[in-house]
Structures are given as structure tokens and as C-alpha cells.
Amino acid sequence: MKYLKYITILFLLHNWIDTSxxxxxxxxxxxxxxxxxxxxxxxxxxxxxxxxxxxxxxxxxxxxxxxxxxxxxxxxxxxxxxxxxxxxxxxxxxxxxxxxxxxxxxxxxxxxxxxxxGSFKNSLADRFRVMSQLDMNKLKLNDPKIIKNEYEIQDGTTLLKIEQLNSAKDSLSDILYSMMLADLIGENYNKTTYVTKYIRGGEMSPFIGALKKYRIPRLIVQIKKKLLKSENAAFSSRFTASLVQEYMFNSFFKKGLPFDYSQTFNHFLELPEGLLKERILFYLIYKNKRLNDAILSIEKGRHHIHNPLFTEVLQALGKAYSKKTSLQNYSLANVQGEKYNLSKLKGNVVVMDFWYTGCPACPEMVPHLYKLEQRFQGESVKFVSVSIDKDGDKWTKSVASGLYTTEEGLHLYTGGDGGTHPLIKDLFVTAYPTLLVFDKEGTITRIPRDPRLDDRQDLVELINELLFK
CATH class of the missing domain: 2.60.40.4150 (Type VI secretion system, lipoprotein SciN)
Structure with a gap:
């Protein structure tokens, strides 16, 4: 029996090695x-x-x-x-x-x-991408008068892609066909987010009026319902994101209502258990910007999310959002090459901007930071620029250029650690630019809305709230 046990282990190990x-x-x-x-x-x-x-x-x-x-x-x-x-x-x-x-x-x-x-599926996917780009080049989504027509043009392109995909079905595995179909449906439903990207928090009522008569084609709706029952559809990142966007669009945007995160999260909690539900709940938690809601949804999500990749990130998010992650525990390098302990910032509200040299979107944050510095001049507010550059010379040149950060404020960088510095890891900064605000004790109370989306309104409210707390 003892030898049989060893033989079984060796057999399983051999199979695992062969499979790998x-x-x-x-x-x-x-x-x-x-x-x-x-x-x-x-x-x-x-x-x-x-x-x-x-x-x-x-x-x-x-x-x-x-x-x-x-x-x-x-x-x-x-x-x-x-x-x-x-x-x-x-x-x-x-x-x-x-x-x-x-x-x-x-x-x-x-x-x-x-x-x-493996070339056939990629040629097909590339053809679909070119068709989408041709559509996007024609779109005029900033004009509410023609937006319904633009949406219908995209629907026509999606239906044509589905027809071509169905013609190629016999040449694709079942799982690949489901993934590609889910990608097409997800891309179609995601077009509802293009409007908000164009108007950037401006007047929405003309767009709401233009879209009240818009209806997604019945075939696309039917395919989406079938995909909801397919575990393979969960492997499409576009499809899972689109389900959230569609719910937000129909429940809030079209009704002229503000987005309600808790309502959205609870809606998707009602989905049957499985990969699709796990991925959607994780997507909502990861994208959420309100600290209190995030902590609550992490606790709720833990009972339904079991994928190791997701649970690892949830643990990191929980740590980043906890009061244990305080600026008092970290040091960074300054322009003189000295270690600067962030505990020196205690007693001030801290606005911290994370960036790196070559970041394409980071310069967009600079005008907003400049206006914030002017607005809170003389107040107990410190503006700190943190770069994840590893090369000190490159960093100092970028600071001097004024392209990535303002002249005022405190300029620090992570040195040789780059993006693996403990501060970056513990705060779970994974995208750039990222703007975080810390209270006078050096902890995060909530994550503000991106100032590029609402002209700094939410950020100003948060800073004022912490100043007089």
C-alpha cells in the first residue's frame, strides 16, 4: 500500500510535468x-x-x-x-x-x-478591429442630434461581425468562439460609455434626450442573454465590463440620476455563483473610488470571489484602504539625494501625485495641480509629487521641464525601487497618473474623483473636508 501511494504521487507528478x-x-x-x-x-x-x-x-x-x-x-x-x-x-x-x-x-x-x-483567429480579430476603427473615425458623439444614428451605425457593424464570426465557427474551438462572440457583444454595449468620455462631466440632458428612443437590436440582446449562461464568456474582459456599463447606462445615465455604487454592487450580487459573477464583482471593487464603499464591498465580495488572482488583489486593496497604511511609515528620495521621511508631513492635508517620465497622460494633471496649489495657498495643505523613475538624473530633468509636475511643492522619487517601492505597493498604485489625498494623520479617508473629469470639484470638497475635520 505504501509503494502504491508513492507510485500514485509519481504518476500525478509526471502528468503535471507533461501538461505544463x-x-x-x-x-x-x-x-x-x-x-x-x-x-x-x-x-x-x-x-x-x-x-x-x-x-x-x-x-x-x-x-x-x-x-x-x-x-x-x-x-x-x-x-x-x-x-x-x-x-x-x-x-x-x-x-x-x-x-x-x-x-x-x-x-x-x-x-x-x-x-x-494560429493565424486564422488573429486575422479575423484584426479584421474586426479595423472595422471598429473605421466606425470610430466617423463618430461624432459630441453632437447629441446625431448620436442615435451613430449608435445604429455601430450596431450594424456589430451584426456584420457576428455574421462573419458565425461563418468561421467550424474553424474555431468552442471556447474561442464564445470568447470572440462575447468580445463583440461587449464592445457593442460598451459604446454607451463613449458619450460620458466625450462630455467629461458636462451637460448630459441633450444626450439623454437623444438616446431615449435608441434600442439595441434584438439579436444582440438575445446573444447577450445566452452568453450570461456560458462560463466561457467570463474569459472576455470586454463582456464582463460591458455588463456593468450597460446597467449603469440604463439605471442612472438615461434617467438623469447620479451613479449609485451600492445599488450596482448589490444588483450583481444576485447573479448565480460562478466565474462571471466573480469577475464582475471584482471589476466593481477594483474600479470603485469611494473608500467606505470599497471596504464594505471587499467584505461582501470575499464570500463570492474565490479565484486566486482576484483574492490576492483584494487582500492588497484591503491593506491599502486600511488605516494601518500611513505616510508616517515611509521614506523617499528628494532632489538633494537625501532620504525624506514622510512623517514630516504630519499635521497637513497631503495631496500626492504619482507619475513617471514618459507617462502619456501624466502631463494632463499638471494644470489641475497648479490651480489647486493657488487655491489652497497659505493653508495646511502640502502638494507632493512622487515619481517611480529609477534613474535620478532622468527624474530631475523631468521635474525641471515642468511637463510632469509643477514648480511648487515637494518633489520625491522612489529611486532604484521604482514601482516596487513599499509605498507604491502598499497604496496599490497601479495606474498613472494617480492622485491620492491623506488626512493630517497621514491616512487615506477616501479616493477622490479624477480631477480631469469634474474640473477638480470632488477633490476640492475632499481637501476642505479634511482641513476642517
């Missing part, structure tokens, strides 16, 4: 890049249930760029996952990889040509 060895694919990238000099290329592959918006949900590979072909051998999984390539400032996104694929991606000008095993 098979879970791989090869991607070869070649071509000619003329826009800018490129010496290396990055390949990012998502893990199952992952997204590009939170940490540890993808694996990053780097290799030297070779026009004749840069080859990556990557870990894959039991279901298709997304990958994207980055060379220089150019990103090629939205492609799919499966175990045993040997995909060749050739760059020809601004176009991609796929060949090899």
Missing part, C-alpha cells in the same frame, strides 16, 4: 519599422481571468528586435488568452494565443500580416 510542458506557444515577430528606432520588443500575455488594468494578471517578455524575426516562447493555459506587442511607442493589441500555436506576425507599414498555426 505542453502549455506553451511560439510567437515570431518580424518586419520593418520605419517610424522610430527600435532595439527591443515586449510581449505581454494575460493570465486566465486577467486584465491589463491590475497587477500580476499578465506575463511580460522582452527580447532584442530582429527584422528577420524575434521569437518568443510563452507560457499558455487551458483556454485562449489575449496578448499584445509593444515596440517603441507603438502597441499592437487585441490578439489571441492558444497552447501549441506557432504564430508569425509580420509588420508591413501600419498593417499586420499573420501566418503560421
Amino acid at each position: 510542458a505542453q502549455q506553451a506557444a511560439t510567437i515570431v515577430v518580424k518586419g520593418v519599422i520605419t517610424e522610430e528606432p527600435v532595439d527591443s520588443i515586449y510581449l505581454e500575455v494575460m493570465v486566465p481571468m486577467g486584465t491589463w488594468s491590475f497587477p500580476n494578471s499578465s506575463r511580460l517578455y522582452k527580447a532584442a528586435w530582429k527584422e528577420q524575426g524575434t521569437e518568443f516562447r510563452v507560457e499558455t493555459y487551458d483556454q485562449p488568452v489575449y496578448f499584445y506587442l509593444k515596440f517603441g511607442s507603438r502597441v499592437v493589441a487585441g490578439n489571441l494565443i492558444e497552447t501549441n500555436d506557432r504564430l508569425v506576425v509580420e509588420i508591413i507599414g501600419n498593417e499586420l500580416k499573420y501566418s503560421g498555426y
Whole structure:
């Protein structure tokens, strides 16, 4: 019996090793890049249930760029996952990889040509992406008079894509077909968010009026209902996000009501248990910006979320939102190269801006910070700029340029630790720019709304609230 036990363990271990060895694919990238000099290329592959918006949900590979072909051998999984390539400032996104694929991606000008095993699904996905881009180039969503017509144009494109996908169904695995179909449906429902991105918190009533008569085509609604019963649909990040956006659009935006996070979270708590529910609840918790609601939803979500990738992030979020994470416990480097202990800021409301050199969106925060500094001049408010640059010389040049931060305030950086500095990890800063506000004891009370979306209104209210607390 003892020997049988050992034989069983060896058999299971052998099977695990064999399975792991098979879970791989090869991607070869070649071509000619003329826009800018490129010496290396990055390949990012998502893990199952992952997204590009939170940490540890993808694996990053780097290799030297070779026009004749840069080859990556990557870990894959039991279901298709997304990958994207980055060379220089150019990103090629939205492609799919499966175990045993040997995909060749050739760059020809601004176009991609796929060949090899696994090329069919990527050519199809690329065709869909081009169709979407053509639609987006025509959209005039800032004009409420024609918005209903623009939505209907996108619906027509989605129906055409579904027809093409159904024609190719026999050439795709069941799980891949479900994922691609869910992506198309998710992309269609997500168009309801484009309006809010365009008007940036401005007058909504003309848009609400224009969309009251808009109806999503019946076929798209029927497909969505079927996908809700499919576990495979949970692997589509677009689909899960779109379910939340659709609920918000119908329950709040179209009625002219403010968004109610608790109502939204409780609505999705009613879904049947499974991967789809886990992913939606996690999405809501991760995207939430109100501290009290976040802590409550983390506690509720723990009873329904079991995926290890999600639970790991929830634990980190819980720590970041807790009172135990205080500025008193951290030090950063200043422009003189000295360690600056953040405990020196005690007694002040602290507005902390996180950025890095080369961040495309970070300069957008500077005008708002400048106006905030003027507004709270002479008050017990300290503005702190924190860069995750590893190179001190590059950081000081960026500070001096005024592109990423204002002249006033305290300028600090994480030094050689970069984005792995304990402050960055404990506060769970994963996107840039990020703006956090700390009370006079150095703890977060809640996370403010992005000042670019409401012209600093929520941020000003929070600072005033903490000043007179």
C-alpha cells in the first residue's frame, strides 16, 4: 500500500510535468519599422481571468528586435488568452494565443500580416478591429442630434461581425468562439460609455434626450442573454465590463440620476455563483473610488470571489484602504539625494501625485495641480509629487521641464525601487497618473474623483473636508 501511494504521487507528478510542458506557444515577430528606432520588443500575455488594468494578471517578455524575426516562447493555459506587442511607442493589441500555436506576425507599414498555426483567429480579430476603427473615425458623439444614428451605425457593424464570426465557427474551438462572440457583444454595449468620455462631466440632458428612443437590436440582446449562461464568456474582459456599463447606462445615465455604487454592487450580487459573477464583482471593487464603499464591498465580495488572482488583489486593496497604511511609515528620495521621511508631513492635508517620465497622460494633471496649489495657498495643505523613475538624473530633468509636475511643492522619487517601492505597493498604485489625498494623520479617508473629469470639484470638497475635520 505504501509503494502504491508513492507510485500514485509519481504518476500525478509526471502528468503535471507533461501538461505544463505542453502549455506553451511560439510567437515570431518580424518586419520593418520605419517610424522610430527600435532595439527591443515586449510581449505581454494575460493570465486566465486577467486584465491589463491590475497587477500580476499578465506575463511580460522582452527580447532584442530582429527584422528577420524575434521569437518568443510563452507560457499558455487551458483556454485562449489575449496578448499584445509593444515596440517603441507603438502597441499592437487585441490578439489571441492558444497552447501549441506557432504564430508569425509580420509588420508591413501600419498593417499586420499573420501566418503560421494560429493565424486564422488573429486575422479575423484584426479584421474586426479595423472595422471598429473605421466606425470610430466617423463618430461624432459630441453632437447629441446625431448620436442615435451613430449608435445604429455601430450596431450594424456589430451584426456584420457576428455574421462573419458565425461563418468561421467550424474553424474555431468552442471556447474561442464564445470568447470572440462575447468580445463583440461587449464592445457593442460598451459604446454607451463613449458619450460620458466625450462630455467629461458636462451637460448630459441633450444626450439623454437623444438616446431615449435608441434600442439595441434584438439579436444582440438575445446573444447577450445566452452568453450570461456560458462560463466561457467570463474569459472576455470586454463582456464582463460591458455588463456593468450597460446597467449603469440604463439605471442612472438615461434617467438623469447620479451613479449609485451600492445599488450596482448589490444588483450583481444576485447573479448565480460562478466565474462571471466573480469577475464582475471584482471589476466593481477594483474600479470603485469611494473608500467606505470599497471596504464594505471587499467584505461582501470575499464570500463570492474565490479565484486566486482576484483574492490576492483584494487582500492588497484591503491593506491599502486600511488605516494601518500611513505616510508616517515611509521614506523617499528628494532632489538633494537625501532620504525624506514622510512623517514630516504630519499635521497637513497631503495631496500626492504619482507619475513617471514618459507617462502619456501624466502631463494632463499638471494644470489641475497648479490651480489647486493657488487655491489652497497659505493653508495646511502640502502638494507632493512622487515619481517611480529609477534613474535620478532622468527624474530631475523631468521635474525641471515642468511637463510632469509643477514648480511648487515637494518633489520625491522612489529611486532604484521604482514601482516596487513599499509605498507604491502598499497604496496599490497601479495606474498613472494617480492622485491620492491623506488626512493630517497621514491616512487615506477616501479616493477622490479624477480631477480631469469634474474640473477638480470632488477633490476640492475632499481637501476642505479634511482641513476642517
